[in-house]
Amino acid sequence: MMRYTQRSFYFIGGLKENAWNQTITSLFKRASHTQVSSGDQNLNFSDHKTVFKFKRTTDLLRGYFLLRVCSINMFVDNALSVMRGCERIFGEKLFSLIARPTFYRHFVGGDTEAELRATRNELAKAGIHLMVCPAFEEDAGETDVSKTDKYKTNMEYIMEIGQIMLRAGEKDPCLQFKITAMMPGDLVTKISSNIGNSIQLDELSEIIGKYLETGKTTRFDWLTEDENNQLFKCLDYINTFGEKARQTGITLLVDAEYTYMNPGISAVALGMMLAFNKERPIVWNTYQCYLKAALQTISTEMEIVEKRGSCFGAKVVRGAYMEKERKLAKMHGYPDPVNDTYADTCAMYDRVAEYMMTHISKVGNRCNIVLGTHNEQSVLNAATKLTDLGLDPRSGQVVFGQIYGMADQISVPLSAAGFKVYKSVPYGPLGEVLPYLSRRAAENRVVLAGARRELELLKSELKSRFIMRG
Ligand SMILES: Cc1cc2nc3c(=O)[nH]c(=O)nc-3n(C[C@H](O)[C@H](O)[C@H](O)COP(=O)(O)OP(=O)(O)OC[C@H]3O[C@@H](n4cnc5c(N)ncnc54)[C@H](O)[C@@H]3O)c2cc1C
Known part of the structure; x- marks a missing residue:
C-alpha cells in the first residue's frame, strides 16, 4: 500500500501580506491532510536520511553554505556584478578556483564530457534522470546582426550535449533548449507580434512543419526580405537538430520565455511537433501556469498538434519571469497576463496537470x-492523480522535474517511491553559465526562498552525521 503523506509545508519566505498568509495557511491545512494509497511505500519529503543518502558530507556542507548565501536577497539581486567584480579583483584563474568548486559545482553539470558523465552517475545512484539545460538564450534587443553564425554554432553545441548524454549511458535523455538560442530574439519577438493579426498560430505552425518536412518555403509579407531569409536559415538549423534527436531518441523540451516571445516560440515548437512527433512525442513545448491563459493555451496547442495526427508533449511549470511580466504590463498599460495571486497560480498549475493527466x-x-x-x-x-488514473509511474508518460542543486527533498523520495524524475542540469563553461545562473536566480527568487525547508533538512542531516562521528 503506497501512502503519500505531507508532514509539513514549507513557507515561501519573506511574504508578509495577508493574502500570502491566507494562501499558505490554506495550503498547509490541505497539505497536512494529504494521504494517498496505492502501493507499498511512503512518499515522505522530510526524511533527511533518505534524501541525502547518496551525498558526501562535503557536498552537504557546500549545499548548506550556498543555499544560505542564495537566500540573501541582496546577493541574488547583485550576483552577477558581485561575481564579475571578484573576477576583476582576483583575475580569471583565481576566480575560477573559487567559483568552480562552489557555485559552479553545486548548480552546474560541468562543461566537459567527463564532468557531465560524473554528474549523470551521481544522479543515477538515486535513480534520477538527466535533463540537460544549455545556457544559451537571447532576449529582444540583444540580436547582433554581425554574428550570423552564432545560431548554427549554438545548435551544434546543444546537439553534441545530446550525444554526450547518450554516450554517458543515459537511457531516456531530455534536452532543454531555448528557441532564441537558434533564432534571433528580435525575429522571434516580431513573429510573436504578428500571430493573431497577420497570421494565425495554427496556420504558421503548419507552414513551419511543412518546411521542416519537405523544404517547401513561403515568403511572409509581414517580414522583411532579410527576416524571411533569416527565419528559413534558422529553421534549417532546427531541422538538423530535430532530425538528429529523432534518430537518436532524445526528447527535446522547448523552454517558455517572455509573453512577448512565447507565441513565436510556440509556432516553432508546434511546427517541430508536426514534423518530428509522428510516432512519439519527441518535441515538447512549455506552459507557464502563472499565466491566466495557461489552460486555454495548452488545450488549443494540443488540439492543433493532435488534429494534424502528431503526438503532443508538454513541460508544465509555474513560470520564471513574473516580476518583468508585471512590470511590462504596468508600463505599457495592458492587462497583467500573470495570475493575481500565488494561490491562483497554484490552482492553475494543479488544474493544468490534472487536465493533461486525464488526457x-x-x-x-x-x-x-x-x-x-x-x-x-x-x-x-x-x-495522487497519476495513481488514481492508474497510470504507470515508470512509463515516462508523466514525469517530474526539479532544478539540479535544489529540492533533493522532493526528487529523491519521488524517485525512491517509483516515479520517474529528472534533474534540469545547466551545462557550459563558467563564463557562459554565470550570467545565466544569476538571471535564473533573480527570476527564481521565490524558489530560493522556498529552499528554507531544504536548509532545515541539510542541517538535520549534517548534525546527525557529526554526532555519529563524535
Ligand atoms: C524542470 C524545470 C524546467 C523549467 N522550465 C521553465 C521554462 O521553460 N520557463 C519558465 O518560465 N520557467 C521554467 N521553470 C521555472 C519555473 O517556472 C518556476 O519558476 C519554478 O519552478 C518555481 O515554481 P514552483 O512550481 O517550483 O513552485 P513555487 O516555488 O511554489 O512557486 C513559485 C512560483 O509561483 C508563481 N508566483 C509566485 N508569486 C506569485 C504571485 N504573487 N502571483 C502569481 N504567481 C506567483 C511564480 O511563477 C513563482 O515562480 C522550470 C522549472 C523546472 C523545475
Missing part, C-alpha cells in the same frame, strides 16, 4: 508531460 489516461503514449516544480503540494496532488 493521457485516454490517449496513452501519444501524449507525455513533465511536471517541472519544486512545490511539494503540487507534486503530491499530481502523484
Whole structure:
C-alpha cells in the first residue's frame, strides 16, 4: 500500500501580506491532510536520511553554505556584478578556483564530457534522470546582426550535449533548449507580434512543419526580405537538430520565455511537433501556469498538434519571469497576463496537470508531460492523480522535474517511491553559465526562498552525521 503523506509545508519566505498568509495557511491545512494509497511505500519529503543518502558530507556542507548565501536577497539581486567584480579583483584563474568548486559545482553539470558523465552517475545512484539545460538564450534587443553564425554554432553545441548524454549511458535523455538560442530574439519577438493579426498560430505552425518536412518555403509579407531569409536559415538549423534527436531518441523540451516571445516560440515548437512527433512525442513545448491563459493555451496547442495526427508533449511549470511580466504590463498599460495571486497560480498549475493527466489516461503514449516544480503540494496532488488514473509511474508518460542543486527533498523520495524524475542540469563553461545562473536566480527568487525547508533538512542531516562521528 503506497501512502503519500505531507508532514509539513514549507513557507515561501519573506511574504508578509495577508493574502500570502491566507494562501499558505490554506495550503498547509490541505497539505497536512494529504494521504494517498496505492502501493507499498511512503512518499515522505522530510526524511533527511533518505534524501541525502547518496551525498558526501562535503557536498552537504557546500549545499548548506550556498543555499544560505542564495537566500540573501541582496546577493541574488547583485550576483552577477558581485561575481564579475571578484573576477576583476582576483583575475580569471583565481576566480575560477573559487567559483568552480562552489557555485559552479553545486548548480552546474560541468562543461566537459567527463564532468557531465560524473554528474549523470551521481544522479543515477538515486535513480534520477538527466535533463540537460544549455545556457544559451537571447532576449529582444540583444540580436547582433554581425554574428550570423552564432545560431548554427549554438545548435551544434546543444546537439553534441545530446550525444554526450547518450554516450554517458543515459537511457531516456531530455534536452532543454531555448528557441532564441537558434533564432534571433528580435525575429522571434516580431513573429510573436504578428500571430493573431497577420497570421494565425495554427496556420504558421503548419507552414513551419511543412518546411521542416519537405523544404517547401513561403515568403511572409509581414517580414522583411532579410527576416524571411533569416527565419528559413534558422529553421534549417532546427531541422538538423530535430532530425538528429529523432534518430537518436532524445526528447527535446522547448523552454517558455517572455509573453512577448512565447507565441513565436510556440509556432516553432508546434511546427517541430508536426514534423518530428509522428510516432512519439519527441518535441515538447512549455506552459507557464502563472499565466491566466495557461489552460486555454495548452488545450488549443494540443488540439492543433493532435488534429494534424502528431503526438503532443508538454513541460508544465509555474513560470520564471513574473516580476518583468508585471512590470511590462504596468508600463505599457495592458492587462497583467500573470495570475493575481500565488494561490491562483497554484490552482492553475494543479488544474493544468490534472487536465493533461486525464488526457493521457485516454490517449496513452501519444501524449507525455513533465511536471517541472519544486512545490511539494503540487507534486503530491499530481502523484495522487497519476495513481488514481492508474497510470504507470515508470512509463515516462508523466514525469517530474526539479532544478539540479535544489529540492533533493522532493526528487529523491519521488524517485525512491517509483516515479520517474529528472534533474534540469545547466551545462557550459563558467563564463557562459554565470550570467545565466544569476538571471535564473533573480527570476527564481521565490524558489530560493522556498529552499528554507531544504536548509532545515541539510542541517538535520549534517548534525546527525557529526554526532555519529563524535
Ligand atoms: C524542470 C524545470 C524546467 C523549467 N522550465 C521553465 C521554462 O521553460 N520557463 C519558465 O518560465 N520557467 C521554467 N521553470 C521555472 C519555473 O517556472 C518556476 O519558476 C519554478 O519552478 C518555481 O515554481 P514552483 O512550481 O517550483 O513552485 P513555487 O516555488 O511554489 O512557486 C513559485 C512560483 O509561483 C508563481 N508566483 C509566485 N508569486 C506569485 C504571485 N504573487 N502571483 C502569481 N504567481 C506567483 C511564480 O511563477 C513563482 O515562480 C522550470 C522549472 C523546472 C523545475
